[in-house]
Amino acid sequence: MADEEKIGKPWNDDELDAIVVDYFSMLNAELSRQPYIKSHHSAVLMKQIGRTHRSVEFKHQNISAVLEEMGLPWIAGYKPKRNYQASIFGAIDRYLSSNEELVYHQLPPKVLAVAEDAGTFVDVPKLGFQSDRPWQLERLVRKFDAVERDLRNRSLGRAGEEFVLEIERKKLEKFQRPDLSKKIRWVSSEEGDGAGYDILSFQPDGRELLIEVKTTNGAARTPFFISENECQRAAASAESWRLYRVHLFAQNPRIFQIAPPLNEALNLRPDIWRASFS
Numbered sequence: 564m565a566d567e568e569k570i571g572k573p574w575n576d577d578e579l580d581a582i583v584v585d586y587f588s589m590l591n592a593e594l595s596r597q598p599y600i601k602s603h604h605s606a607v608l609m610k611q612i613g614r615t616h617r618s619v620e621f622k623h624q625n626i627s628a629v630l631e632e633m634g635l636p637w638i639a640g641y642k643p644k645r646n647y648q649a650s651i652f653g654a655i656d657r658y659l660s661s662n663e664e665l666v667y668h669q670l671p672p673k674v675l676a677v678a679e680d681a682g683t684f685v686d687v688p689k690l691g692f693q694s695d696r697p698w699q700l701e702r703l704v705r706k707f708d709a710v711e712r713d714l715r716n717r718s719l720g721r722a723g724e725e726f727v728l729e730i731e732r733k734k735l736e737k738f739q740r741p742d743l744s745k746k747i748r749w750v751s752s753e754e755g756d757g758a759g760y761d762i763l764s765f766q767p768d769g770r771e772l773l774i775e776v777k778t779t780n781g782a783a784r785t786p787f788f789i790s791e792n793e794c795q796r797a798a799a800s801a802e803s804w805r806l807y808r809v810h811l812f813a814q815n816p817r818i819f820q821i822a823p824p825l826n827e828a829l830n831l832r833p834d835i836w837r838a839s840f841s
Contacts, residue, residue, distance in 0.1 A: 569613055574622065578612045579654035582619065586626045587658060587665065590638050594813050601640060625651055632700060634709030634781030635666070636813050652699040659707060666707050683730065687819045687828055688783050710834075713779045714788045723778025723809045724751065724761050726816060731764040731774070738767035759796025760804060771803045778809040783819065785810060794831070797823045 574582075585608050592599040605619050614622075621644065628643035629651065630636065637643065659666055696704070713719065728749055735744040743765040751761040760773040773796070777787045787808070797804045801823035808819050821828045 583654045583658045631782050634785035636780045652703050685817045685819050709785050710788050724776045727776050759792050773804045775806045780813040783810045
């Protein structure tokens with residue numbers, strides 16, 4: 564039963580910590596492809612903290628919104644809502660700081676079905692979107708930097724490239740070009756990262772397609788790192804080079820493509836300085 568004295572009043576830290584733990588319990592089950600029932604979780608939590616069902620559901624949606632801003636996966640059944648209570652940022656910070664493996668060591672899904680329809684490919688996010696983040700959220704986003712996190716997660720990057728390899732093979736088979744499908748090469752795995760792209764594929768008419776893959780478990784707007792070498796190769800091979808941004812990878816993978824010139828689709832800024840004595 565809900566405590567009527569709590570209706571309309573801000574949540575305290577103990578309540579927020581409890582709902583964050585509950586949320587991540589469900590999220591971890593979802594990412595592991597394990598069944599769970601949201602209503603059961605909500606009922607237990609309501610009994611524990613004395614909040615209404617509506618209040619609990621809305622707070623779950625707040626957590627989804629924060630995780631989306633952080634470039635982390637969120638529960639698909641809790642659509643992000645951004646009418647934050649500022650103290651929710653501290654509760655999420657406390658939880659993730661004590662469970663950093665959830666941030667920095669996220670494993671790619673064990674079984675990943677490659678869709679055969681066009682639903683996998685989506686439009687490129689538009690430039691100019693401004694997220695009016697509270698300063699507490701901005702601090703949280705910077706602390707658990709999505710760019711650094713995804714760059715460090717080599718297993719995630721490799722799984723994303725394997726996903727794109729399979730998509731490209733299916734594409735060419737669909738167009739009855741098994742000859743080209745057999746010629747696809749995983750260049751970054753065979754030769755390392757020096758080529759400026761990860762996968763050599765082909766258009767159905769035989770033209771080469773140089774694909775650089777960037778993968779995240781976060782949303783489409785999650786920022787990412789692109790090297791100077793990759794930018795140079797994009798400019799030098801503008802007709803054939805494409806960036807495939809794989810996002811929502813752990814749950815419902817989607818891809819958008821970017822063709823050079825990159826600065827027409829992305830805000831590019833130098834984030835790394837090379838220090839030397841010569």
